Amino acid sequence: MKNIDDFIEVTVDTDDEYKVIIGNDLLKKTGEILLTLGFKKIAIITDDKVWSIYKEELEKSLKCSNIHYEVLIFPHGENSKSVQNYLKGIDFLAENNYRRSDALLAFGGGVIGDLGGFISATYQRGMQFVQLPTTLLAGVDSSVGGKTAINLKQGKNLLGAFKQPKKVICDLSLYKTMDKKYFLDGVAETIKYSILSSKEMFYELFSPIKQDDLRLEYLVKRCVEYKAKIVALDEQDNDIRRLLNLGHTIGHSIEKLSNYSITHGFAVAIGICYIAKLSYVLNLITKETAKDIVNCIETNDLQTSADFTPEEIFQNSILDKKCEDDTITVILIQDIGSCVLKKISLLKWKQYIKSAMEANLD
Numbered sequence: 001m002k003n004i005d006d007f008i009e010v011t012v013d014t015d016d017e018y019k020v021i022i023g024n025d026l027l028k029k030t031g032e033i034l035l036t037l038g039f040k041k042i043a044i045i046t047d048d049k050v051w052s053i054y055k056e057e058l059e060k061s062l063k064c065s066n067i068h069y070e071v072l073i074f075p076h077g078e079n080s081k082s083v084q085n086y087l088k089g090i091d092f093l094a095e096n097n098y099r100r101s102d103a104l105l106a107f108g109g110g111v112i113g114d115l116g117g118f119i120s121a122t123y124q125r126g127m128q129f130v131q132l133p134t135t136l137l138a139g140v141d142s143s144v145g146g147k148t149a150i151n152l153k154q155g156k157n158l159l160g161a162f163k164q165p166k167k168v169i170c171d172l173s174l175y176k177t178m179d180k181k182y183f184l185d186g187v188a189e190t191i192k193y194s195i196l197s198s199k200e201m202f203y204e205l206f207s208p209i210k211q212d213d214l215r216l217e218y219l220v221k222r223c224v225e226y227k228a229k230i231v232a233l234d235e236q237d238n239d240i241r242r243l244l245n246l247g248h249t250i251g252h253s254i255e256k257l258s259n260y261s262i263t264h265g266f267a268v269a270i271g272i273c274y275i276a277k278l279s280y281v282l283n284l285i286t287k288e289t290a291k292d293i294v295n296c297i298e299t300n301d302l303q304t305s306a307d308f309t310p311e312e313i314f315q316n317s318i319l320d321k322k323c324e325d326d327t328i329t330v331i332l333i334q335d336i337g338s339c340v341l342k343k344i345s346l347l348k349w350k351q352y353i354k355s356a357m358e359a360n361l362d
């Protein structure tokens, strides 16, 4: 069996530097990894689906390393990122006498990572935190970078904190048990990273990503490396980190308009298609490049358009956190592997959405 030193490691160079370990069958090594960090007592936050599949494997690994643990299981799904569950998490830690030096292990997808991360950020002004992402989306995106949040009735992610983990344990073999539609949400984010960072990676994605794909190690590594680089430059999301929102302003609007029946990744994929068309209309990229982006998204079984009007998409997009006064910062594509932030007036943004949606690539 592989030694833990043999897995791929990516360093995230934030104030408190940490490593993301990427590979197959890492769950079995969790106990060993936690011991190397000095943790002997951990609080596991997970969801019912993940726990029912992986309980035995994780417990076995922790017991082998003599790590004391307690588990708090939330129902799966976005609704779990609630104030009520946050308070349940805090109560659970206090009742079981957790100290700041103990670790909270978020074992699940982005929902559990965001909820668990926010609990760990605030309990006793911050306890230790480890991410064990179980979805592709969490592996390539949400488990790295330290953004944590829960939802309020007024909107998504409105209560949160920056909390970098001590380690991210990214076990690619866990994706095999995911429902395909959730896996595809992660594929959309992977395509996003390729457009932001690399032509080579982008054209690789013309062979659709599969749940047991041997290329996952390479793909996840490339996404995490890019995210780590950007997060190190702008940890608090004030500037260059906003590039990671490629396709997201329109995507969030589509998610909301569909009443969340179009999931995050699918909505982002549609947002990326409209941004590709807009970038073509603005003469930033050629028609061929715009077509390639739309084709890549289609080939990976994602959606490329939605049945909403430009006016509806515009109105919902300006409710987004990215709006300031009468301007909005949008991310445009200059080439595959190169995107740019552009601050524009809301009036212009409205025209841009219309021209993107009306653009013809034939």
Ligand SMILES: NC(=O)c1ccc[n+]([C@@H]2O[C@H](COP(=O)([O-])OP(=O)(O)OC[C@H]3O[C@@H](n4cnc5c(N)ncnc54)[C@H](O)[C@@H]3O)[C@@H](O)[C@H]2O)c1
Binding pocket: 047, 048, 049, 050, 053, 076, 077, 078, 081, 108, 109, 110, 111, 112, 114, 134, 135, 136, 137, 138, 141, 142, 143, 144, 145, 146, 147, 148, 149, 157, 174, 175, 176, 177, 178, 179, 182, 185, 264
């Ligand atoms: N913090 C950030 O930087 C950041 C970035 C992007 C997204 N997010 C957040 O991430 C969340 C979405 O994350 P997600 O797409 O991982 O969704 P999720 O956590 O809801 O997981 C999707 C579904 O897959 C199930 N699941 C998870 N792992 C599984 C496995 N290995 N096998 C079988 N089933 C499994 C879950 O139970 C759930 O039903 C959103 O709340 C979003 O706001 C945060």
Ligand SMILES: [Zn+2]
Binding pocket: 189, 248, 264, 268
């Ligand atoms: Zn996203």
